[in-house]
Amino acid sequence: xxxxxxxxxxxxxxxxxxxxxxxxxxxxxxxxxxxxxxxxxxxxxxxxxxxxxxxxxxxxxxxxxxxxxxxxxxxxxxxxxxxxxxxxxxxxxxxxxxxxxxxxxxxxxxxxxxxxxxxxxxxxxxxxxxxxxxxxxxxxxxxxxxxxxxxxxxxxxxxxxxxxxxxxxxxxxxxxxxxxxxxxxxxxxxxxxxxxxxxxxxxxxxxxxxxxxxxxxxxxxxxxxxxxxxxxxxxxxxxxxxxxxxxxxxxxxxxxxxxxxxxxxxxxxxxxxxxxxxxxxxxxxxxxxxxxxxxxxxxx
Amino acid sequence: xxxxxxxxxxxxxxxxxxxxxxxxxxxxxxxxxxxxxxxxxxxxxxxxxxxxxxxxxxxxxxxxxxxxxxxxxxxxxxxxxxxxxxxxxxxxxxxxxxxxxxxxxxxxxxxxxxxxxxxxxxxxxxxxxxxxxxxxxxxxxxxxxxxxxxxxxxxxxxxxxxxxxxxxxxxxxxxxxxxxxxxxxxxxxxxxxxxxxxxxxxxxxxxxxxxxxxxxxxxxxxxxxxxxxxxxxxxxxxxxxxxxxxxxxxxxxxxxxxxxxxxxxxxxxxxxxxxxxxxxxxxxxxxxxxxxxxxxxxxxxxxxxxxxxxxxxxxxxxxxxxxxxxxxxxxxxxxxxxxxxxxxxxxxxxxxxxxxxxxxxxxxxxxxxxxxxxxxxxxxxxxxxxxxxxxxxxxxxxxxxxxxxxxxxxxxxxxxxxxxxxxxxxxxxxxxxxxxxxxxxxxxxxxxxxxxxxxxxxxxxxxxxxxxxxxxxxxxxxxxxxxxxxxxxxxxxxxxxxxxxxxx
Numbered sequence: 001x002x003x004x005x006x007x008x009x010x011x012x013x014x015x016x017x018x019x020x021x022x023x024x025x026x027x028x029x030x031x032x033x034x035x036x037x038x039x040x041x042x043x044x045x046x047x048x049x050x051x052x053x054x055x056x057x058x059x060x061x062x063x064x065x066x067x068x069x070x071x072x073x074x075x076x077x078x079x080x081x082x083x084x085x086x087x088x089x090x091x092x093x094x095x096x097x098x099x100x101x102x103x104x105x106x107x108x109x110x111x112x113x114x115x116x117x118x119x120x121x122x123x124x125x126x127x128x129x130x131x132x133x134x135x136x137x138x139x140x141x142x143x144x145x146x147x148x149x150x151x152x153x154x155x156x157x158x159x160x161x162x163x164x165x166x167x168x169x170x171x172x173x174x175x176x177x178x179x180x181x182x183x184x185x186x187x188x189x190x191x192x193x194x195x196x197x198x199x200x201x202x203x204x205x206x207x208x209x210x211x212x213x214x215x216x217x218x219x220x221x222x223x224x225x226x227x228x229x230x231x232x233x234x235x236x237x238x239x240x241x242x243x244x245x246x247x248x249x250x251x252x253x254x255x256x257x258x259x260x261x262x263x264x265x266x267x268x269x270x271x272x273x274x275x276x277x278x279x280x281x282x283x284x285x286x287x288x289x290x291x292x293x294x295x296x297x298x299x300x
Numbered sequence: 301x302x303x304x305x306x307x308x309x310x311x312x313x314x315x316x317x318x319x320x321x322x323x324x325x326x327x328x329x330x331x332x333x334x335x336x337x338x339x340x341x342x343x344x345x346x347x348x349x350x351x352x353x354x355x356x357x358x359x360x361x362x363x364x365x366x367x368x369x370x371x372x373x374x375x376x377x378x379x380x381x382x383x384x385x386x387x388x389x390x391x392x393x394x395x396x397x398x399x400x401x402x403x404x405x406x407x408x409x410x411x412x413x414x415x416x417x418x419x420x421x422x423x424x425x426x427x428x429x430x431x432x433x434x435x436x437x438x439x440x441x442x443x444x445x446x447x448x449x450x451x452x453x454x455x456x457x458x459x460x461x462x463x464x465x466x467x468x469x470x471x472x473x474x475x476x477x478x479x480x481x482x483x484x485x486x487x488x489x490x491x492x493x494x495x496x497x498x499x500x501x502x503x504x505x506x507x508x509x510x511x512x513x514x515x516x517x518x519x520x521x522x523x524x525x526x527x528x529x530x531x532x533x534x535x536x537x538x539x540x541x542x543x544x545x546x547x548x549x550x551x552x553x554x555x556x557x558x559x560x561x562x563x564x565x566x567x568x569x570x571x572x573x574x575x576x577x578x579x580x581x582x583x584x585x586x587x588x589x590x591x592x593x594x595x596x597x598x599x600x601x602x603x604x605x606x607x608x609x610x611x612x613x614x615x616x617x618x619x620x621x622x623x624x625x626x627x628x629x630x631x632x633x634x635x636x637x638x639x640x641x642x643x644x645x646x647x648x649x650x651x652x653x654x655x656x657x658x659x660x661x662x663x664x665x666x667x668x669x670x671x672x673x674x675x676x677x678x679x680x681x682x683x684x685x686x687x688x689x690x691x692x693x694x695x696x697x698x699x700x701x702x703x704x705x706x707x708x709x710x711x712x713x714x715x716x717x718x719x720x721x722x723x724x725x726x727x728x729x730x731x732x733x734x735x736x737x738x739x740x741x742x743x744x745x746x747x748x749x750x751x752x753x754x755x756x757x758x759x760x761x762x763x764x765x766x767x768x769x770x771x772x773x774x775x776x777x778x779x780x781x782x783x784x785x786x787x788x789x790x791x792x793x794x795x796x797x798x799x800x801x802x803x804x
Contacts, residue, residue, distance in 0.1 A: 050409050158404070267510060270409030291394035298398065 008080050011222025015084050020279030022088040026095025027285035033101050036175070039296035042168040043098055044289060046149060050269040051157040054237035056091075057217060059148035061238060064210040065249055066140045066203065068130035071123035074209040076132075083216065094145075097175050099289060109178035116180070125207040135181045140200055142176045142186070147193055148241075155241045155257070156265055165190050206249040214250060227275075233268040396447035400501040403450075406443060407503055412480065413510040413541075443500075445482050448472035451498050458581040466576070467496075478645070480507070480545065485586060492585060494573055497547065499580035504545035511538050536743040540626065544647040547582040553623070553646035554584065560621050563797060565790035566609040568642040587642040589634030595762060598635075605639030607716070607764030608771065608787055613643060614755055615775045618748075619661070620798075622652045626747040630758065639787055650747045659683035660745075665778045668709050668769070673698045683742065690738035700735035703727045707756075711769040716759040724756055 037043040064070045073079050079086050096108045119132035130137065150165045160168075166189045176186045187193040218235045220228075239247060240254040247254065255261070277283050397403050446454070451474070455463045463470035467486040474482035481499040488494055543549045551572045558569040568587070576583035595603055610633070618624050625632075626648040634642040659679045666675040673694045680686040686697065703724060707714055727733075741749065766785070773781035774788050783789045 048405065158408075263509070267410045270411060270510075273409070274411060287395060294394060294396065294398060294402070 009216050009221075010080070010082055010084070012084050012216075012220030013222040015087070015220065015223060016227055016275060017279060018084050018088040019091050020276055020282050022092035023095050023276075024279075024281035024285050025092050027099045027288055028101055028104065029288065031099075031101045032103075034292070035098070035100050035102055036105055036178075037098060037171055039289075039292040041171055042164050043171050044293055045164075046153060046160070046168060047098055048286065048289070049153055049157045050266065050273040051152045051237070053234050053272060054156060054241070054265075054269065055149045055152040057234055057238040058152055058241050059145040060217060061214055061242060061250070062144035062148060062246060063141050064214055065206060065246060066137065066200070067123050067126050067205060067207050067210075068128060068134075069137050069140055070207055070210045070213070071121065071125075072119050072130055072132045072137070074213065075121050076119045079213070083220070097178060105178065109180075113180050123207075125205075125209075133180060135185060138179055138181050139176065139185055139196070142172070142179065142181065143193060143196055143200075146172045146187075147197060150190065152237065152241050156237055156262060156269070162190075169193050201245065204246075204249065206251075211250065227272075230268055230272045230275075233265045234272070237265050237269070393447075395444035396450075397444055397500065398447045398450055400450075403446075403500045403502050404506060407480075407500065408506045410510050412503055412507045443477065445474045445477070446498070446500060450501070451482065451484065454498050454501050454580055455496070457501075458578040459576060463496075467494075480504070481580075486583075488573065488576065488583075492573070494576070494583050495570070495586045496576070497582045497584075499545075499547060501580070504580070507545060508542060511541060536746045540648055540650065540747065546579055547577065547647075548579055550645075550647045550649075551577045551582050553625075553649040554582075556621065556623065557617065557625070557643065557646060560617075560798060561613075561794075564794045566605075566639040566641060566787060567613050568636075568640060570642065570644070587634050587644065589636045589642055592630035592633055592635070592758075595635060598637075600763070600765075602637060602639075603762045604764050604766060605787070606633075606635050606641055607759045607762045608766050608785065609639045609641045610755070611759065611766070611768065611771060612775065612787070612791075613641070614751065615772065618652070619657070619775055619777055622654075622657060623649055624652070624747060624751075625649050629754065630761075648747070650744075652744065656744045660748075661776070661778060664705065664708070664772075664776065667698070667702065667705055669776075669779065676701075683745070685739060685741065685745070686735075687738040687740070690735075692734060692738065697735055700727070700733055707768040708772045709769070711767060711773075713765055713767050714769075715763055715765040716756065716768075717763060718757070718760040721756040721760040 064073075073086075077086050093108055093112060097105045100108065113133065116132035116138075120130065122129050132138075146169055150160065150168060153160050154165075169190055169192070170188045173183065173186045173188050177183055187196045218239070220231065223231060236254060239252050240257050242250075242252075257265075277286065397406060445451075451472070452463050455466060459466045463472075463484075463486065466489075468489045468491065469487040471485040474484055475495075476483040478497045480503045481497050484496045484498060486494050486496050551574075554569065555572050558571050561567040561569050570585040570587050573583040573585070590598075595606060598606075614624070625643070625646055627645055632643065632645045634644065636642065659682045662679040663676055663683070666672045666679060677686070677694045677697055680697070680701070681688045690697075702709065704727070706720070707716070770781070770784035771788070773779040774784060783792065
């Protein structure tokens with residue numbers, strides 16, 4: 001099996017800066033409406049957690065285990081040439097869907113659906129044809145993100161009530177619809193979500209493209225030294241929070257998450273968050289969101 | 301590895317828990333294992349960055365990294381607390397912390413700790429520009445105020461009733477951000493105007509929990525600089541921060557200072573209102589006056605007087621009260637003209653024992669008064685500032701250290717300047733000097749670096765002129781000279797009631 005040289009990947013320099021810019025671009029300054037979720041939603045509440053980067057990395061690791069989803073990214077998206085740009089584009093999309101005005105979210109979704117129609121091919125490992133607009137693939141990507149957000153938040157973040165987790169999964173249904181998944185297919189509760197993921201497991205495997213992409217993401221070259229150190233804990237959080245079966249597919253091991261280790265990871269994530277807030281526009285974007293949320297929480 | 305054990309530089313590493321956390325070179329938290337064969341040239345997570353030496357400079361780089369965040373915090377800060385107008389009010393209201401949960405999400409997970417360490421970084425770092433230092437020390441300004449309801453809730457929990465019952469009058473709008481809290485104006489039921497500092501609910505627990513995890517920091521610093529002093533420095537900083545979380549300690553400190561300076565002609569310390577002070581609420585007499593920034597407009601003669609008062613306060617407190625207020629930042633003074641200065645905020649105070657103070661006094665004495673370099677050196681070693689086995693000539697040591705005493709070596713009027721304070725800071729952190737290699741700051745004296753790195757900077761900004769040596773001689777317990785300035789004369793009646801301790 002040919003393993004492409006890891007040197008084919010561009011460096012991850014600018015990861016923080018470009019992620020921050022992507023985030024800022026997705027939070028409107030004077031929104032005409034509250035978008036698809038709004039300040040009282042669990043979606044907004046959950047988004048500010050320091051575990052965000054870990055959840056993002058974990059969801060990529062889960063998504064990549066679907067050979068066809070991985071092949072689509074690997075063969076089409078410019079992933080190797082500009083991995084950071086590709087990640088930033090995804091961040092911008094997710095932020096726009098979460099916080100953008102409805103019109104902006106719809107425009108972003110339409111654009112992604114349009115791009116997806118051009119993403120077709122054959123996965124070299126399984127020999128299967130794929131289309132990125134296939135609802136089954138889109139659903140896997142959606143489910144991995146939603147489930148990772150909840151799981152990582154529960155494991156490493158501030159506590160999340162069971163009904164809030166269910167509400168979050170239900171709120172996310174509209175995000176799945178926007179990207180082109182028929183409503184009837186989309187899990188609307190944690191139980192449905194878990195059952196769906198379980199049902200897809202037989203199709204999952206760690207292809208060389210997945211192994212290579214994730215090895216890159218777990219230790220991205222070209223980061224500032226300080227960020228690289230922080231990333232060790234982001235990586236640990238992502239790997240330790242994977243389901244056992246996913247970790248085994250990759251062949252990773254992780255030392256157990258003791259309470260002390262958990263605190264340490266949280267501390268490092270807090271520092272990463274402070275660094276993120278230090279990027280231009282991020283604090284202001286956070287404040288816009290916070291002000292709306294506080295207003296919504298205030299008794300009328 | 302170059303053995304640069306300048307304790308100050310080590311302390312710079314301590315300046316950010318961030319810094320220290322990041323000094324780790326531990327990989328293998330998540331690494332390839334299991335049974336699957338690893339593709340040949342695939343990057344192996346966890347195994348790539350095991351090589352490379354730990355270096356102190358990395359800690360400093362990380363402070364800069366955090367400062368990057370700090371800079372952003374601070375630039376938005378004025379809009380929250382300092383800027384004027386309706387917009388500010390609106391923004392403050394919009395962002396006000398309404399629940400303990402809001403506090404946790406704003407200041408939890410290290411942000412509160414970063415804020416505190418940012419405050420302290422200004423006397424334990426070297427590589428930062430003054431603007432970044434200011435930025436870090438103002439991190440706290442970025443924190444939104446509590447909503448009036450949340451502040452009232454804390455008051456109720458602490459004082460047993462809502463503020464409008466506990467006080468005759470209560471201003472729900474905070475007048476200032478304070479250390480992990482905010483300050484409200486109020487009038488007590490017996491008619492006194494007071495400042496009430498109210499702590500953010502849950503913040504003490506959050507910071508204490510984050511600081512509790514120092515095993516990691518200690519381990520990493522030990523790898524970095526295999527010295528006992530690392531432990532000591534870390535403990536000292538941690539202890540000071542933890543102390544600051546309990547406002548009762550602050551009230552105790554302030555009482556001590558207020559009692560001592562009661563009746564002093566120019567030093568004013570607001571009295572604590574005991575019955576309205578608890579762990580999370582501290583009430584003191586309300587003080588009003590000009591801010592440090594306003595002094596730029598004052599005549600130089602007034603600035604000189606203000607500087608003289610601050611100078612007397614710092615050294616009288618140290619030598620006579622055996623206490624040092626480690627937070628001499630510009631926001632902690634109010635100026636009234638004629639040299640009268642109100643001293644605020646006693647959260648970061650350290651008390652010294654006779655044994656700790658003795659070598660400090662002897663150092664000044666042998667260097668500046670007795671002119672006995674060997675005895676100066678012996679006391680440096682006794683205090684722990686210099687390793688006993690340093691293969692250095694005494695003249696070399698004196699040459700290096702004398703700069704710190706420049707203002708008091710000769711009896712003549714001398715103007716403090718920004719240049720002098722910068723030179724002191726540079727010398728302090730001069731890792732190229734052979735002396736620095738054998739120098740360190742023992743735990744007890746860590747906080748005194750504020751004299752070199754804080755006080756002199758402040759007096760430099762005032763471009764204050766005085767015969768500092770003459771004033772020092774009034775205060776030095778081994779001289780106890782007669783008054784040399786009108787302010788010294790004016791102190792006499794106060795002094796009669798507060799005799800200076802006799803020297804050893």
